[in-house]
Amino acid sequence: MRIGLTGGIGSGKSTVAQALVALGGAHLVDTDAISRALTQPGGAAMPAIAERFGASFVTPDGALDRAAMRELAFHQPDAKRALEAILHPMIGAETERQALLAQADQLVVFDVPLLVESGRWRQKLQRVLVVDCEETTQIARVIQRSALSEAAVRAIIAQQATRAQRRAAADAVIYNEGIDLASLQAEVASLLQGPLFRR
Structure with a gap:
């Protein structure tokens, strides 16, 4: 179910x-937690995000600068769509991987x-x-x-x-x-x- x-x-x-x-x-699959993991230092999405948006959207420790990205996304819908195009396939794949870890009747x-x-x-x-x-x-x-x-x-x-x-x-x-x-x-x-x- x-x-x-x-x-x-x-x-x-x-x-x-x-x-x-x-x-x-x-068995909980938290898509927000998956998104955060992808955009933390060393996260799988960070190379593509840095390449698309530039170093100004990456914190000194290598994570997504969420405040800067939130501001950009509110004012530029194209930027929001570009970020989603990077994140959504990765989130989808990890979501399914985690869902498969559930027990058969869970x-x-x-x-x-x-x-x-x-x-x-x-x-x-x-x-x-x-x-x-x-x-x-x-x-x-x-x-x-x-x-x-x-x-x-x-x-x-x-x-x-x-x-x-x-x-x-x-x-x-x-x-x-x-x-x-x-x-x-x-x-x-x-x-x-x-x-x-x-x-």
Whole structure:
């Protein structure tokens, strides 16, 4: 069983992913972690990124300068597409490699921040689970955990699918608003017992 897990920045998607592992014994494939590994010092994508974008987008230790690339991508869609053309095939190959490590009867959860936006994930999955919350909550959570300004967080949200678009693509939605961690985990446990995860 292949489940796609997605949600906007600050929605609590990663917390739900960990709950699926802890409570349901899921095998987690985190596409964001794969992307970070590809763009860290010595990452497989770094030679192509340096060649395409130049040394100004590489940190002194050899990683992708994420702040510089984020700024460029927001203002130049062609740059964003060029970066995706480098990363997406590598992410896809590593995603499949990691998925094959799951046990035969194990639930495989693909944590994909841009699942709805990519347009190519739905046919690879049997179900899609969306973690949702109010936009004001997203902004507050991201500001609390990062050095990003409110304007920067709003810009990221504007680049992502809308809440309505994600909910429309969902087989199930966890509304992570105004609940504590124990309640969120209880919702995940309830879903694991329900029809969403049955073949």
